[in-house]
Each structure stands twice: as structure tokens, then as C-alpha cells.
Amino acid sequence: xxxxxxxxxxxxxxxxxxxxxxxxxxxxxxxxxxxxxxxxxxxxxxxxxxxxxxxxxxxxxxxxxxxxxxxxxxxxxxxxxxxxxxxxxxxxxxxxxxxxxxxxxxxxxxxxxxxxxxxxxxxxxxxxxxxxxxxxxxxxxxxxxxxxxxxxxxxxxxxxxxxxxxxxxxxxxxxxxxxxxxxxxxxxxxxxxxxxxxxxxxxxxxxxxxxxxxxxxxxxxxxxxxxxxxxxxxxxxxxxxxxxxxxxxxxxxxxxxxxxxxxxxxxxxxxxxxxxxxxxxxxxxxxxxxxxxxxxxxxxxxxxxxxxxxxxxxxxxxxxxxxxxxxxxxxxxxxxxxxxxxxxxxxxxxxxxxxxxxxxxxxxxxxxxxxxxxxxxxxxxxxxxxxxxxxxxxxxxxxxxxxxx
Numbered sequence: 001x002x003x004x005x006x007x008x009x010x011x012x013x014x015x016x017x018x019x020x021x022x023x024x025x026x027x028x029x030x031x032x033x034x035x036x037x038x039x040x041x042x043x044x045x046x047x048x049x050x051x052x053x054x055x056x057x058x059x060x061x062x063x064x065x066x067x068x069x070x071x072x073x074x075x076x077x078x079x080x081x082x083x084x085x086x087x088x089x090x091x092x093x094x095x096x097x098x099x100x101x102x103x104x105x106x107x108x109x110x111x112x113x114x115x116x117x118x119x120x121x122x123x124x125x126x127x128x129x130x131x132x133x134x135x136x137x138x139x140x141x142x143x144x145x146x147x148x149x150x151x152x153x154x155x156x157x158x159x160x161x162x163x164x165x166x167x168x169x170x171x172x173x174x175x176x177x178x179x180x181x182x183x184x185x186x187x188x189x190x191x192x193x194x195x196x197x198x199x200x201x202x203x204x205x206x207x208x209x210x211x212x213x214x215x216x217x218x219x220x221x222x223x224x225x226x227x228x229x230x231x232x233x234x235x236x237x238x239x240x241x242x243x244x245x246x247x248x249x250x251x252x253x254x255x256x257x258x259x260x261x262x263x264x265x266x267x268x269x270x271x272x273x274x275x276x277x278x279x280x281x282x283x284x285x286x287x288x289x290x291x292x293x294x295x296x297x298x299x300x301x302x303x304x305x306x307x308x309x310x311x312x313x314x315x316x317x318x319x320x321x322x323x324x325x326x327x328x329x330x331x332x333x334x335x336x337x338x339x340x341x342x343x344x345x346x347x348x349x350x351x352x353x354x355x356x357x358x359x360x361x362x363x364x365x366x367x368x369x370x371x372x373x374x375x376x377x378x379x380x381x382x383x384x385x386x387x388x389x390x391x392x393x394x395x396x397x398x399x400x401x402x403x404x405x
Contacts, residue, residue, distance in 0.1 A: 002027070003083065004055040006076065007064025008035050011159075014134030015062045016043060022140045027054045060086040062136050065162035083139055084166040090142035090151060091168045093123075096250060099155040099198065100175030100207075102295040103243045105130050106235070106274050107175055108154050110247035110265060115150055117264040118256045126154035126163075131273060131391060135159075135166060157191065160198040171253065172202040172220065173246050177212040178294030188212060195219070205249045207242055224249055232266040236277045236286060239298040244268075273395040275299060275387075280401060283378035287398050290387035291340075293322040299385065300330050306381035308332045309370060311340020311390035312348050321351055323388055328355035333381070336373060338364040340390025367396045374401060 001024045005015050008030040019026050020042065029046040037045065044054070050072060055061060060083045067073050076082070084090070098108050108124055115122045123141055128134040132154055142148060155163045163169075177191055192212045196219040204220030206213040208227050217223045229244035244265050251261040270276050275288030286303070290296040291313065308327050313320035321344075327335050335352060337345040345363050352361060364370045370386065374397075377384055386397060 001025070001059045002057075003060045003062060004028070004058035005062045005064075006030075006050055006055060006072065007067045008032075008037070009064055009066055010128045011066075011134050011136075012062070012064045013037075014128045015136035016040060018133060018137040018140055019062070022144075027051075027058060029055070065135075065156075065159040068159075068162040068165075082166070083136065087139055087143045090139050093142060093148050093151050095151045095153060095167055095169050096171045096173065097153045097155045097163065097167065097169040097198075097202075098173045098175070098246075099157055099160065099195070100173075101157065101178035101292065102298070103175040103239060103246075104154045105132075106240065106271050107173060107243040107246050108152050109271050110244055110268055111152055111173075111250050113264040113268050114247055114251040114256060114261050115152075115254070117260045118251075118254075120149040121147060122150050122152060123148040124152040124154075126152075127156040127159070129156055130154045135163065139166070155198075157194070160194050164198055169202050171205065171250060172199050173205045173250060174199075174207065174210075174213055174216075175243060175246060176207050176210045176294070178210075178292065192216065203253065205246055205253070207246065209242060224253065229265065231262050233268070234266070235268060235270045236275055237299065237302050239295075240275070272398065273391045276398060278398075278401055280375065280384075281378040283382055283384055285374060285378065285384045285386065285401065287386040287394060287401070289389075289391045289394055290323065291320055291389045291391075293319075293326060296323040296326045296387065299387065300326055303383050303385075305330060305332050305383045305385045307334045307336065307374075307377045307384045309336040309338065309364070309374065309384070309386040310348070310388035311338055311393055312342065312344040313340060313389040314342040315344050315347070317341075320389060321347065324348055324351045325355055328352060328357040331357065332359060334360045334362060334377070336362040336364055336370075338366070338370050338390075338393070340388050340393060367393055367400070370397050371400045 003019050003024050005028040027044045029050040033048040061081045062083050098104050112122050112124050125132045125138040196216050199219035202220050204223045208225035226245040226249045228241040248261050278285040337348045
């Protein structure tokens with residue numbers, strides 16, 4: 001099948017990779033002429049314009065979520081060739097969508113553990129920004145005749161409308177509503193309104209600890225609120241007890257035995273790149289992606305940290321620099337900074353100093369330096385936190401620290 005991919009952001013690039021791996025021919029385009037494209041030698045690509053003749057002659061079209069409401073999207077959608085309407089196997093499979101500001105990935109995998117414990121065949125994926133292979137991969141894989149019983153989709157809060165029209169969700173889980181992607185939402189009220197639209201016609205499982213979600217009780221066809229799971233968990237933090245409660249509620253909704261739910265959650269090991277506890281030379285090291293102020297604040301409530309090591313965001317993502325305000329409030333002995341998504345350590349230093357932080361600030365230039373510095377600090381300090389931005393670097397740091405030293 002010949003498929004056109006319109007828009008080559010993270011989701012678009014992942015869509016191209018997925019389509020090629022499933023044996024399809026691809027035409028791809030983006031208005032940006034400066035996009036870096038690697039390993040796309042077998043793809044017909046136009047940068048700087050979209051060729052409507054090539055798009056219209058394709059058997060199916062993948063439209064980037066960022067273009068879903070654009071003028072060109074209306075032209076493309078009118079041809080009834082969107083991939084999710086051409087390949088429709090995924091629409092007949094029971095589908096759970098998990099969205100929210102924080103905790104989506106962990107909650108998805110907790111749900112997966114519960115469902116697989118009960119013997120169900122589960123397909124999981126979605127949001128490429130969360131570390132999955134993207135929405136297109138789910139649609140393609142669901143068509144591969146592997147007899148999936150359930151699909152779990154991590155839904156990025158910036159792709160709610162896109163996902164709502166590309167998947168048929170039976171259940172929608174919302175972990176929380178907080179301060180992230182405010183350049184997109186503009187306000188928490190707008191974000192809440194988007195969530196309400198997304199919940200329409202679905203069974204909704206909502207976090208009763210989040211004030212914005214308490215106001216969305218009437219948005220779904222039926223609403224269930226979760227609080228905190230009180231069973232045995234290996235994973236760290238009160239926020240993970242809320243994630244576990246969300247997953248537990250999904251299990252109960254699907255009539256899974258309580259014993260299977262509790263056993264699955266008790267044995268859940270966590271997700272690479274998400275908040276994990278490591279023991280290192282007598283010190284407790286908490287490490288995980290906390291790239292917005294709410295996620296950072298939630299972790300800092302759990303312990304008093306002597307050393308906080310933060311990966312910095314991209315230069316234009318000003319709302320993500322707010323995590324440094326939380327660092328200043330905690331006032332650790334040492335605040336160390338490393339390039340997470342971009343080398344913006346100078347900006348981060350300025351924010352810390354303007355916030356009144358007077359502790360020691362250290363700049364670490366790469367993963368190796370972060371690891372060495374953490375091992376050095378573990379000999380002297382009791383509690384260390386490594387987080388912020390840069391999921392891949394955080395995974396590298398986590399993997400390296402888990403090796404014998």
C-alpha cells in the first residue's frame with residue numbers, strides 16, 4: 001500500500017518508520033525545509049511544500065496530530081483516506097485511552113500488567129513523546145492478525161482531538177491535569193475543556209485528588225473516581241499509588257479478579273525512564289523524568305533531597321524551566337545541571353540565582369559526568385534526585401547506575 005505522511009514531527013517520523021517496517025511505500029512531506037531525516041532513503045520526500053497530487057494518489061494518509069485542525073487537513077480528510085479509516089481492525093478491539101499531565105506511561109504499563117495477569121492479549125503504545133512508537137504503529141499492529149483482546153493507548157494531552165477521531169475508546173483514564181504544554185493549552189481551563197470533550201461517550205476513570213477533574217464528572221457516559229491504592233507496591237511515591245489506583249479501577253471495570261489485580265501491582269517493577277529508586281553506596285537515589293512543575297513537586301514532597309541533578313529543557317520551552325523554582329524551594333545543598341533536551345544550563349543557573357538559591361551549583365556536561373558525580377555524592381549524602389528533562393539521557397544514567405560499581 002502507498003501511504004502519504006503529512007507532517008514530519010516526532011509522530012510523523014515514527015509513522016514513516018512504522019510504515020516502512022510493515023512493508024508499505026511512503027511519500028512524506030513537511031513545510032519545514034530544515035528537518036533532519038536519517039535512514040529514510042526509500043522514501044519519496046518533499047520539504048518546503050506538500051504535493052497534493054502525491055497525497056491524493058496515495059491509498060491512505062497519515063496526518064500529523066499537529067496538523068489535525070489545519071486547512072490542509074480539511075482537504076485531506078474530505079478524501080476519506082485517513083489511515084485509521086482505511087485500516088480499521090483497531091476499531092473493533094476494546095480500547096483504553098490513558099491521558100493526563102503526569103503518570104500516563106506508568107499507568108499504561110500497570111494496566112497492561114493487570115490485563116496480562118488475567119490472560120488477555122494486550123497491545124500497548126501511542127504517544128511518541130512518551131517513548132512509544134507512535135499512534136500509527138498501533139493501527140498497523142492491530143491489523144496484523146495477532147488477535148489482540150485490548151489496546152492501551154497513551155494519549156498526549158496535545159493530541160486529544162486527533163486520538164478521539166483515530167481510535168474508538170471504550171474507557172478513558174485521566175491521571176491528572178497540571179501545568180505542562182501551557183504554550184499549547186494557554187490555560188488549565190482550556191485544558192480541562194479539551195479533556196471534557198475527550199471523555200464524551202466514554203466510561204471515564206478520573207483522579208479524585210485533582211481539583212480540575214472533580215468538575216468533569218458529567219463529561220463521560222459513566223464516571224468512576226479513584227483515590228490511592230493501599231496494597232503492596234515496589235514503585236516509589238504517593239503519585240504512583242494514584243497511578244496504581246487508576247489501573248486497579250480499570251481492572252475492576254473489566255471484571256478482573258481482585259487477586260490478579262493485587263498480584264500484578266505488587267510485582268510491577270516500574271518503567272525505564274520513569275521514577276525509580278536505586279540504592280547506591282548507602283544513599284537513596286531517585287531518578288526519573290519530571291519535566292514539568294507538577295511532576296517535580298510531587299517527587300520533592302516524598303523526601304528531603306541533599307543533591308538535586310536536573311536535565312535542562314529546550315530554549316523555547318519556558319514553562320518547563322519552572323521546575324527550577326521547585327528546586328529553589330527545596331533548597332538542596334547542591335543543585336547540579338546537565339543538558340537534558342538542550343544545553344540551556346546558563347539559563348537554568350540564572351533562574352536559580354534569581355530565585356534566591358545560594359547553594360552550590362554545578363554543571364555536568366554529559367551522562368558520564370552525571371554518573372560519576374552521583375557516585376561521588378552517594379558516598380557523602382543520604383538522598384539524591386536525578387530528573388528534569390531528557391528522557392533518553394535519564395534512561396542512560398539509570399542503566400549505568402544500576403550496574404555494579
